[in-house]
Amino acid sequence: xxxxxxxxxxxxxxxxxxxxxxxxxxxxxxxxxxxLGPNGAGKTTTTRMLTGISSPTEGRAEIMGHEIHSFAAKExxxxxxxxxxxxxxxxxxxxxxxxxxxxGLNRRKREEKxxxxxxxxxxxxxxxxxxxxxxxxMKRRLTIAxxxxxxxxxxxxxxxxxxxDVQSVKMIRNLIRQLNESxxxxxxxxxxxxxxxxLCSRIAxxxxxxxxxxxxxxxxxxxxxxxxxxxxxxxxxxxxFISDLRQLSSVREVEQHGDKYRLFTLTPSDTLLExxxxxxxKGVKPHTxxxxxxxxxxxxxxxxxxxxxHRGEFQKQxxxxxxGGGR
Numbered sequence: 001x002x003x004x005x006x007x008x009x010x011x012x013x014x015x016x017x018x019x020x021x022x023x024x025x026x027x028x029x030x031x032x033x034x035x036l037g038p039n040g041a042g043k044t045t046t047t048r049m050l051t052g053i054s055s056p057t058e059g060r061a062e063i064m065g066h067e068i069h070s071f072a073a074k075e076x077x078x079x080x081x082x083x084x085x086x087x088x089x090x091x092x093x094x095x096x097x098x099x100x101x102x103x104g105l106n107r108r109k110r111e112e113k114x115x116x117x118x119x120x121x122x123x124x125x126x127x128x129x130x131x132x133x134x135x136x137x138m139k140r141r142l143t144i145a146x147x148x149x150x151x152x153x154x155x156x157x158x159x160x161x162x163x164x165d166v167q168s169v170k171m172i173r174n175l176i177r178q179l180n181e182s183x184x185x186x187x188x189x190x191x192x193x194x195x196x197x198x199l200c201s202r203i204a205x206x207x208x209x210x211x212x213x214x215x216x217x218x219x220x221x222x223x224x225x226x227x228x229x230x231x232x233x234x235x236x237x238x239x240x241f242i243s244d245l246r247q248l249s250s251v252r253e254v255e256q257h258g259d260k261y262r263l264f265t266l267t268p269s270d271t272l273l274e275x276x277x278x279x280x281x282k283g284v285k286p287h288t289x290x291x292x293x294x295x296x297x298x299x300x301x302x303x304x305x306x307x308x309x310h311r312g313e314f315q316k317q318x319x320x321x322x323x324g325g326g327r
Contacts, residue, residue, distance in 0.1 A: 002029070002064060002065040003026045003027060003028060003029065003062075003065075004027045004028060004029045004030075004031075004063070004064060004153065004154050004185035005025075005026065005027035005033070005050065005061070005062070005063060005154060005185070005187060006026055006027075006060075006061065006062040006065075007023060007024055007025050007026070007046075007050070007059070007060075007061045008024050008059055008060045008061070009022040009023070009024055009058065009059040009060070010022070010023045010024070010046065010049060010056050010058075010059035010060070010061055011023070011056060011057050011058035011059050012042075012045050012046075012049060012054065012056055012057050013057040018209055019042050019045045019209055020042040020045050020046050020049070020056075020209045021042075021208075021209040021210050022058075022059065022210070023042070023046060023059070023206070023209075023210065023211055024059075024211070025204055025211060025214055027154075027185060027187060027202075028185075029064075029153075029185055030180070030183060030185055031180075031185060031186075031201040031202060032176065032180050032185075032186045032188055032199050032200045032201050033185075033186070033187050033188065033200065033201070033202055033203070033204070034188050034189075034190060034196040034199070034200035034202070034203035034204070035047070035187060035188065035189045035190075035203075035204050035206065036189075036190065036191070036193075036196055036203060036204070036205050036206070036300060037205060037206035037207055037304065038207065038304050041206045041207050041208060041209070041304065042206050042208070042209040042210075043189060043206055044158075044189075046206065047156060047158060047187075047189055049061060049068070050063070050068060050156065050187070051068075051077065051079045051156055052068050052069050052073065052074060055069070063076050063077050063154055064076045064153055064154065075150065076152060076153045076154055077152050077153070077154045077155070077156065078147030078148050078149075078150065078152030078154070078155045078156070079147055079155075079156045080143050080144050080147045080155070080156065080157050080158060080160060081158050082158045082159040082162055084139045084140065084143050085143060085146070086131050086139055086142050086143055086146070087131065088130070088131050088132040089130065089131075089132065090130070090131060091127060091128050091129060091130060091131065092118060092123050092126060092127045092128075092129065092131060092134070092142050093114055093118070093127040093128060095131060095142060095146060096110075096113070096114035096117060096118065096142075096145060096146060096149060097110050097111070097114055099146045099149045100113055100114060100149045100150075103149060103150040105149070105150075113149050113151075114127075114149070117145040117148060117149065118145065120145070120175075120178075121141040121142065121144065121145045121175065122141065122171070123138065123141060123142060123145070126138075135165075135168070136163065136164055136165070136168065137164050137165060137167070137168025137169075137171065137172070138168075140160060140161075140164060140168065140172060141171070141172065141175065144157070144160065144172075144175065148179070148184075152184065153183075153184065153185060154184070154185045154186075154187065155179065155184050155185070155186050155187070156187045156189075157176070157186060157187070157188050157189065158189045159189060159190060159191065160172050160176070160188070160190075161173065161190075161192065161195060173195065173198065173199060176188070176199055177199070188200060193295065193296045193297040193300060194296075196217065196296060197217045197295075197296045200217065201216065202214065202215060202216055203215065203216070203217060203220060203296075205220070205299070205300060205303050205304065207303055207304040212303040212304065213299070213303055217296050220296065220299045221293060221294050221295070221296060221298075221299055223299075228264070228265060228266070228268055228291070228292070228293055228294065229262045229263055229264045229265060229268075229291075229292055230262070230263045230265065230268055230271055230272065230275070230289060230290070230291055230292075231260050231261070231262050231263075231288075231289075231290045231292055232260070232261045232263065232275065232286050232288070232289050232290075233259050233260055233261075233286065233287040233288045234259075234261070234279070234284050234285065234286055234287065235284065235285045235286075235287055236284065237261075237284065238282055238283075238284065241282065241284070242254055242256060242261070244278060244282065245261060245263060245278070248263070248271060248274045248275070248278065249270075249274065250265050250266070250267050250270040250271045250274055251263045251264065251265050251271055251274075252264045252265060252266065263275070268291045272289070272291075275289075
């Protein structure tokens with residue numbers, strides 16, 4: 001069966017700088033494939049090559065079995081960039097009709113498709129309104145609708161929920177699921193770990209131009225066994241207690257976060273037994289003990305060395321977490 005997207009040793013160089021270095025992966029028909037990476041990792045450059053905007057220096061990529069720069073490939077894909085490409089001085093209806101004309105649809109097909117998409121995206125009642133009056137979430141929905149006017153088999157979504165309010169984010173994610181359930185393959189670029197975990201069937205993490213890992217969210221988290229930890233809150237802690245915790249044979253690293261202590265371990269059950277001995281010896285009582293597995297964000301940080309935080313908008317921050325006395 002033909003893959004929706006097939007990438008073989010895709011490489012992009014700018015002079016002596018290699019932005020994307022022999023990247024290879026397959027996206028199966030009908031899946032939501034997440035593509036994650038910090039700024040400068042090669043994520044955007046890869047996406048630009050896959051959508052035919054930029055030519056690779058080396059390697060090959062195909063969309064539904066067609067070479068990326070072919071007319072057949074462009075017919076099968078829809079592209080939504082992180083910036084809105086709607087025309088503010090036109091109505092939602094006119095934006096869709098104009099886009100459909102660019103794809104060569106006849107008048108009857110244009111109007112049928114415009115009505116269908118406006119209904120699907122909850123914009124039919126405001127179809128005659130000037131887009132300038134639309135909220136950010138409404139414009140984003142219209143942008144995605146415009147990318148689907150040609151019945152795209154593969155939809156590229158670049159940061160589709162960036163800077164949107166909570167209600168709009170929820171609606172866009174529901175639309176992504178709905179489109180996928182109807183058969184559309186989705187290539188989703190996002191910095192939001194929760195979004196990737198919630199939507200994607202598989203995820204590729206790219207860092208410094210190379211793929212660091214590919215797998216389902218659970219596979220990626222399971223692969224980071226060394227990042228399991230116990231999180232403990234004590235009633236009080238004697239002086240140098242953190243040093244005593246670091247001496248436990250099953251503990252790899254110890255972090256303190258406020259009143260919480262995180263004990264990183266490969267064997268949580270052994271650490272619990274050792275912890276029981278030390279709290280008795282020190283006369284300390286644990287208030288709470290939780291055994292926690294790594295999150296997808298933990299995996300991202302471990303593979304890329306960078307932290308991506310979502311607070312209304314996405315901001316790249318240096319990872320300042322101290323582990324085992326400093327990093």
